[in-house]
Amino acid sequence: MTCPYLAYREESAEMQFAEPRAYCTAAERFVQPMRADVCNDRYDLAHDRHCEIFLEHADANEIETDPGTDTDSDSGAGAENAADDDRTTGGDE
Incomplete structure (x- = not known):
């Protein structure tokens, strides 16, 4: 998956580009082609693990969108569902 922050532009405020x-x-800002390789997840790179720009903005967005979200209620439901799955499939084997 490509980084959601990556765009390709054919012009800037001052000039137009052939490509x-x-x-x-x-x-x-414009980034170097090697940086775009990270953005495009090329060469076993992943933008969500290897790009400090993405990581900084992902952390900032998480803080802005989820201030004080209660995650304990979600994890409990998942554990209960896992236990239910074990009980229903355990008898078939």
């Missing part, structure tokens, strides 16, 4: 260039909307 589209990688632009990071999170950093609001």
Whole structure:
């Protein structure tokens, strides 16, 4: 999956390009082709693990969108469902 912050632009405020260039909307700047390789998850790289720009913005967005979200109620339901699954499939084997 490609980074959601990656865009390709054919122009900037001052100039037009013959080929589209990688632009990071999170950093609001054009990025080097090697950085775009990370954005495109090439060469066993993953933007969500290897790009500090993505990680900074993902952390910031998580804090802004989920301030004080209670995660304990979700984890309890998952554990109960897992126990139910074990009981229903355990007798077939």
